[in-house]
Amino acid sequence: MVVKVAINGYGTIGKRVADAVSWQDDMKVAGVVKTRPTYECLTAIQKGYKIYAATSDKIQSFKDAGFDVAGSAMDLFNEADIIVDCTPGKKKEGGTTGEDYKKIYEQIGKPAIFQGGEKHKLTGLSFNAYANYEKCIGAKYVRVVSCNTTGLLRTLVPLHRKIGIEGVKAVLVRRATDPNDSKKGPINAIQPEIKVPSHHGPDVQSVMPDIKISTMAVVVPTTIMHLHNVMITLKKEASADEVIAAWKDAPRVILVNSKHGFESTAQLMEYAKDLGRPRGDLYEIPIWQDGVSVVGKELYYTQAVHQESDVVPENIDAIRAMMNLESDKMKSIEKTNRALKIIK
Ligand SMILES: NC(=O)c1ccc[n+]([C@@H]2O[C@H](COP(=O)([O-])OP(=O)(O)OC[C@H]3O[C@@H](n4cnc5c(N)ncnc54)[C@H](OP(=O)(O)O)[C@@H]3O)[C@@H](O)[C@H]2O)c1
Numbered sequence: 219m220v221v222k223v224a225i226n227g228y229g230t231i232g233k234r235v236a237d238a239v240s241w242q243d244d245m246k247v248a249g250v251v252k253t254r255p256t257y258e259c260l261t262a263i264q265k266g267y268k269i270y271a272a273t274s275d276k277i278q279s280f281k282d283a284g285f286d287v288a289g290s291a292m293d294l295f296n297e298a299d300i301i302v303d304c305t306p307g308k309k310k311e312g313g314t315t316g317e318d319y320k321k322i323y324e325q326i327g328k329p330a331i332f333q334g335g336e337k338h339k340l341t342g343l344s345f346n347a348y349a350n351y352e353k354c355i356g357a358k359y360v361r362v363v364s365c366n367t368t369g370l371l372r373t374l375v376p377l378h379r380k381i382g383i384e385g386v387k388a389v390l391v392r393r394a395t396d397p398n399d400s401k402k403g404p405i406n407a408i409q410p411e412i413k414v415p416s417h418h419g420p421d422v423q424s425v426m427p428d429i430k431i432s433t434m435a436v437v438v439p440t441t442i443m444h445l446h447n448v449m450i451t452l453k454k455e456a457s458a459d460e461v462i463a464a465w466k467d468a469p470r471v472i473l474v475n476s477k478h479g480f481e482s483t484a485q486l487m488e489y490a491k492d493l494g495r496p497r498g499d500l501y502e503i504p505i506w507q508d509g510v511s512v513v514g515k516e517l518y519y520t521q522a523v524h525q526e527s528d529v530v531p532e533n534i535d536a537i538r539a540m541m542n543l544e545s546d547k548m549k550s551i552e553k554t555n556r557a558l559k560i561i562k
Contacts, residue, residue, distance in 0.1 A: 220243075221246070222248035223247055224249055224270075224298035225251065226302070226305055227303060227315070228258055237265070238531065239302075239537070242534060242554070248298040249270050250262050253271075253276065270291050272290075295323065300328065302331045302533055303330050303332045320332070329358045331361070332360070333364075334529065338424040344361045345361065345363065347532050347535035347550065347551050348468070349425050354536060362529050362533050367425070368529050368532060369522075370386075370446065371422060372503045372528075377465075379464075381453065381461065383429055383430070387432050389436070393443060405439060410436050440483070442524075443487065445523075448517075448518070456515075461512060470560060472503070472561055473505055474504045483522050499526065505520070531555065538550045
């Protein structure tokens with residue numbers, strides 16, 4: 219069975235999920251939804267993705283701009299087996315576009331995946347492949363958690379399963395916006411998130427309720443990655459080597475070393491480009507191995523998150539779980555990893 223996937227919202231996440239779907243042999247892109255005839259239509263057409271206008275009254279504007287349109291979003295939703303909703307997390311007037319679309323997906327009885335800008339309560343089921351793939355098998359509505367939450371889950375879950383976590387405190391240093399955005403700041407400032415805990419801790423618990431975690435966050439003037447300083451009280455004393463061993467088998471976690479010149483997020487992004495990754499994406503969560511420090515039961519480490527891409531393989535695994543394409547999570551993870559050339 220080849221599952222037909224509709225991509226609603228062809229922005230930072232949507233275009234990456236579309237490409238990742240196109241690299242699998244058990245799913246294909248049925249089409250992508252655009253609200254405006256912008257430059258993204260050029261590459262969508264080049265890649266062979268059919269474009270659908272968000273509403274039928276917009277079809278003419280695409281034709282006027284010289285782009286072929288296959289129909290309206292409703293035509294695509296009816297044609298597809300599953301919709302990956304990658305629309306923006308917040309609307310100016312409140313709520314989210316995903317919330318509005320969910321009503322439509324429900325009306326036509328189509329399963330859908332939402333992104334981390336939506337609240338957990340929209341689906342009641344939040345997803346991370348290694349943490350809870352099994353729970354999402356055959357599910358109708360699933361939310362793939364945000365880039366930061368995905369990053370935290372990737373490194374916490376293996377530790378929790380192999381050594382045991384008593385409690386986590388983390389400070390998240392967040393990028394201001396994505397590289398393609400020329401409007402958002404801060405320009406020359408550090409902006410603290412005043413609400414404590416930041417939403418990230420509770421979001422981790424939407425997938426792993428038994429991990430005690432509290433987070434704080436600041437936003438800094440960079441566009442390329444987030445960085446997390448993580449402090450954990452382990453359930454038992456462990457050496458740095460035992461901690462590192464727990465991550466060695468963990469999917470989509472890699473260990474890097476400052477002695478190899480990985481001094482900052484800049485070199486991590488350069489590494490992804492050197493690997494020949496499309497768009498310079500780094501799907502894995504890098505942890506600085508030489509920054510792992512354990513004092514008794516207290517563990518300290520630093521990791522980075524490529525916000526534009528770490529959730530992409532998770533979306534592919536979520537499609538496989540929801541469409542009953544694979545019941546074994548490790549088989550799905552490995553299949554996705556092979557197709558995306560993920561290191562492990
Ligand atoms: N960027 C990140 O770092 C990141 C990481 C993880 C998760 N997420 C989550 O992923 C979701 C998408 O974020 P994003 O960063 O990809 O946003 P984005 O770059 O702004 O892309 C969203 C796209 O949706 C389209 N859109 C707007 N209104 C629409 C509508 N009514 N119907 C269909 N398409 C519509 C827009 O394209 P057109 O108007 O040109 O059609 C826009 O480019 C959010 O929930 C976000 O929180 C983002």
